Amino acid sequence: MTRLLIIEDNPELVANLYDFFEPLGYVLEDARDGATGLRMATQNDYDVILLDLMLPRLDGMALCHKLRQEFQNPVPVLMLTARDPVDDRVQGFALGADDYLVKPFSLKELDARIKALVRRAQGRQVQGALVWEDLRVEALAPQASRQGQAIRLTPTTHKLLLCLMRAAPAVVKKQAMEYLLWGDDPPESGALRTHIHDLRQQIDKNFTCALIETVHGIGWRLREPGVVVPE
Template identity: 85%
Template sequence: MTRLLIIEDNPELVANLYGYFEPLGYVLDDARDGVTGLYMATQNDYDAILLDLMLPRLDGMTLCRKLREEFQNPVPILMLTARDPVDDRVQGFALGADDYLVKPFSLKELDARIKALVRRAQGRQVQGMLRWEDLQVDTRAPQAWRQHQPIGLTPSTHKLLLCLMRAAPAVVRKQEMEYLLWGDDPPDSGALRTHIHELRQQIDKGFEPALIETVHGVGWRLLAPASTMPD
């Protein structure tokens, strides 16, 4: 079962995509503007994203850059556009897009391209798992293992842990984590600290060494056991 996020503001095209892909067994979500699309892409785990370039509120190029650079999200992205200038394609690939289609396009070709992107991604992320040192996390369910011992996660700590693992060993900023959990309307900062404390209890308590490190005034990161990286 392939989960696909469609970020496209043309309702007729979205309806055509649903009509074609749902009977093939795809599970589809859609967003009609870039801000909503970015929020959904960071809240949920998708196998691929179809991303229009010309979007209200946040354009596709900026969305792609934010998803790659700020959220360290490796989900395959196929860009859709009504234009075909070489500069657009070069910029899209430079920002982290994986493929590119010009409208109008064949739905059969789009299906083939999506399948190819998903196969390549599965080669990088074997069987829906992410690994960091002795920690392994299921990307589709709130379940982890450390030193082969199962760890149950909450939906919130699961999202935070995936974000940390995809970024590791880089720092994930506090603002990025707040957006990941609450979008543009985060509660007071104590709420995030509570979730981080809970994640530490789940991942680090009873294990050596601790993997989650606070970078004061910035955010958090995962460390390798032998790491002596300075703050």
């Protein structure tokens, strides 16, 4: 079962995509503006994102940049656009897009490209999991293990840990984590720190080497293998 997120403001095109892909067994969700699309992309798991360039509130280029740089989200992105200048394609690929299709396009060709992106993405994961040093985290279930010891995560700590794993060893900013969990309406300031504390309790408490490092005033990251940094 392949999950697609369609970020497209043309209702007729969105309807055509539903009509074509749902009978093939795809699960589709859609957003009609870039800000909503970014929130859905960071808060849910998808196999491929179909991303229009000309979007209200946040255009496709900016969305792709935020998805890759701020959230370190590796979900395959296929850009859909009515424009075909070479510079647009080069910029899209530079910002992290995986493929590019010019409107109007064949739905059969789009299906083939989606399948190719899914195969490629599966090859980048280790049996459906992400691995950092002695920590292994399942991508699709709130489960992890460290040094062979099973760790059951909450849905929230699972989201945070996946975000850290995908970004490692780069720092994930506090604002990006808040957006990941709550979108544009984060709760009072201590809520995120409480979830980070819970995550530390789950993956660091019973081990001699803590993996989660606080970068004061910025956010958090996973320590690089073999590097010891004092808290």
